Amino acid sequence: xxxxxxxxxxxxxxxxxxxxxxxxxxxxxxxxxxxxxxxxxxxxxxxxxxxxxxxxxxxxxxxxxxxxxxxxxxxxxxxxxxxxxxxxxxxxxxxxxxxxxxxxxxxxxxxxxxxxxxxxxxxxxxxxxxxxxxxxxxxxxxxxxxxxxxxxxxxxxxxxxxxxxxxxxxxxxxxxxxxxxxxxxxxxxxxxxxxxxxxxxxxxxxxxxxxxxxxxxxxxxxxxxxxxxxxxxxxxxxxxxxxxxxxxxxxxxxxxxxxxxxxxxxxxxxxxxxxxxxxxxxxxxxxxxxxxxxxxxxxxxxxxxxxxxxxxxxxxxxxxxxxxxxxxxxxxxxxxxxxxxxx
Numbered sequence: 001x002x003x004x005x006x007x008x009x010x011x012x013x014x015x016x017x018x019x020x021x022x023x024x025x026x027x028x029x030x031x032x033x034x035x036x037x038x039x040x041x042x043x044x045x046x047x048x049x050x051x052x053x054x055x056x057x058x059x060x061x062x063x064x065x066x067x068x069x070x071x072x073x074x075x076x077x078x079x080x081x082x083x084x085x086x087x088x089x090x091x092x093x094x095x096x097x098x099x100x101x102x103x104x105x106x107x108x109x110x111x112x113x114x115x116x117x118x119x120x121x122x123x124x125x126x127x128x129x130x131x132x133x134x135x136x137x138x139x140x141x142x143x144x145x146x147x148x149x150x151x152x153x154x155x156x157x158x159x160x161x162x163x164x165x166x167x168x169x170x171x172x173x174x175x176x177x178x179x180x181x182x183x184x185x186x187x188x189x190x191x192x193x194x195x196x197x198x199x200x201x202x203x204x205x206x207x208x209x210x211x212x213x214x215x216x217x218x219x220x221x222x223x224x225x226x227x228x229x230x231x232x233x234x235x236x237x238x239x240x241x242x243x244x245x246x247x248x249x250x251x252x253x254x255x256x257x258x259x260x261x262x263x264x265x266x267x268x269x270x271x272x273x274x275x276x277x278x279x280x281x282x283x284x285x286x287x288x289x290x291x292x293x294x295x296x297x298x299x300x301x302x303x304x305x306x307x308x309x310x311x312x313x314x315x316x317x318x319x320x321x322x323x324x325x326x327x328x329x330x331x332x333x334x335x336x337x338x339x340x341x342x343x
Contacts, residue, residue: 162337164330168288169249176333179203183243183325184230191317199231199238200268207244213261215293222255223247231266232318237310238274239296240265241318243326246289256286263293272299279303281315285323288330292322 167173180201188197207224208216219227229242242263246252262282265275274280280297281304296315297304304311 162334164327164334165288166330167333167337168290168326168330171247171289173333173337174289174330176329178226178228178245178329180228180230183228183329184241189232189321191321194234194313194317196232196234196239196314196317198269199233199271200266201228201230202266203228210242210264210266211261212264212295215259215261215263218255218258218260219244222251222258224255227263229263229266231269231271232314233271233299234314235310236299237296237314238265238271238299239294239314239318240275241292241294241322243290243292243322246291249289252286252289252291255291256284259284259291259293262295265295265297274299274301276301279305281311283315283319285319287323287326290326292319292326294318294322 180203184198184201186198188195190196202210203226204210205226207219207227210227210229211219223246224244225247226245227242228245229240231238231240233239240263244252244255246255262280265273265280267273275295275297278297278301280295282293282295284291284293286292294315296311296318298308298311
């Protein structure tokens with residue numbers, strides 16, 4: 001490229017042609033057929049160089065690429081010199097074609113992108129239309145001018161689920177049937193893997209008649225209505241559990257706190273007399289309007305000591321069983337009340 005002039009296409013030169021002198025002068029393109037003396041008075045260098053220039057090797061010189069056969073044979077210029085004007089025109093023509101192709105490709109790409117965008121807009125508008133055509137948001141004015149109603153919620157909190165303890169504390173709610181076989185079902189029970197065989201059962205409204213010591217007086221004084229008993233045995237240990245029913249939770253609690261003596265052992269159904277004229281383990285507790293009592297000892301009449309862990313374990317198991325059975329009674333009645341239709 002000449003400084004300040006047009007950029008010449010660097011086309012390959014023919015073999016045997018020399019640099020500097022074969023191009024038109026600075027600032028203009030060669031016109032027509034060039035003479036053998038070059039442009040602007042520069043003589044045609046001879047083979048082997050001239051005017052102080054070293055001999056040039058075949059294949060170009062002074063930075064020019066190796067010369068190839070003239071790609072445009074027959075172009076104007078004549079002789080061995082290429083027609084630089086024709087080459088420039090050809091290069092410009094190729095550049096125009098390339099630009100046209102790029103422009104054309106850009107137009108096609110723009111059309112494709114435009115189609116995609118248009119499709120997206122149509123799809124978006126479709127979704128928006130569907131949303132606008134949906135239900136009118138609450139609290140706004142409908143197309144007819146009528147305000148849409150706000151959702152309403154009850155200001156009354158739902159009632160809490162029934163408490164099972166309420167049903168075993170209040171005789172007005174505690175209406176389920178009550179029997180010894182219902183409270184002590186089956187022929188045996190198992191507590192934490194420890195099996196107990198059930199003996200005899202009984203139920204009486206004469207609460208004092210099934211007690212020992214001062215317990216009968218305590219039960220009567222607090223309004224005892226019924227006593228239900230059952231006996232269980234395991235590995236030579238016998239336990240009688242008695243459940244006393246009272247008119248209120250307060251009465252049952254007082255009977256538990258004032259307990260003296262104990263529940264009388266229930267014999268029969270394969271269980272002999274026990275805890276008679278000997279030392280046994282007596283315990284009492286209460287839940288709701290029920291107080292429950294246990295008397296545990298050896299079936300052979302041996303005295304119970306603090307070291308006799310099997311007796312204490314049997315007393316704990318039967319006391320826990322009585323508690324669970326009373327509470328289960330309250331839970332079943334509470335569940336039935338929760339499922340009943342409300343007025």
